[in-house]
Amino acid sequence: MGLVNLTERQKGVYLEELKNEISSKKLFLKADFSLPDLAEVTGIQLYILSHIINSEFNLNFKDYINLMRIEYFIEKVDDPIWKDFTIEKKTRAAGFRSRATCHRAFLRHIGKTPSAFLNEKGIAWRVPRKKMYNYG
Secondary structure: OOHHHHHHHHHHHHHHHHHHOOOOOOOOHHOOOOHHHOOOOOOOHHHHHHHHHHHHOOHHHHHHHHHHHHHHHHOOOOOOHHHOOHHHHHHOOOOOHHHHHHHHHHHOOOOOHHHHHHHHHOOOOOOOOOOOOOOO
């Protein structure tokens, strides 16, 4: 089936399928999640998935997944479990491979770094270091 022949109804069905699979299974939390992985899970051909993501979201696959990770990060920052996480642990828990990748994605999509976002929200992200010695 060529993309030229893809009807709006077919496009809608594929779009729902990809959104449901990614969200319900939280596939975006896997740091190594790829377009071929999504194609395998959904049974939708790679070029169709790529076309739908590009045309519907005006994003490439990586930006689309990173945006979902950012949304998850933002949703979880108030979670008590995340309270004592370092920023590195928060970024990895949101599916990013590294703090640098998260930093770039936040700047691109939110316009500020994760640290600036957390500071703005008044959320501590620096975990105090334990004292090794008491010089008291």
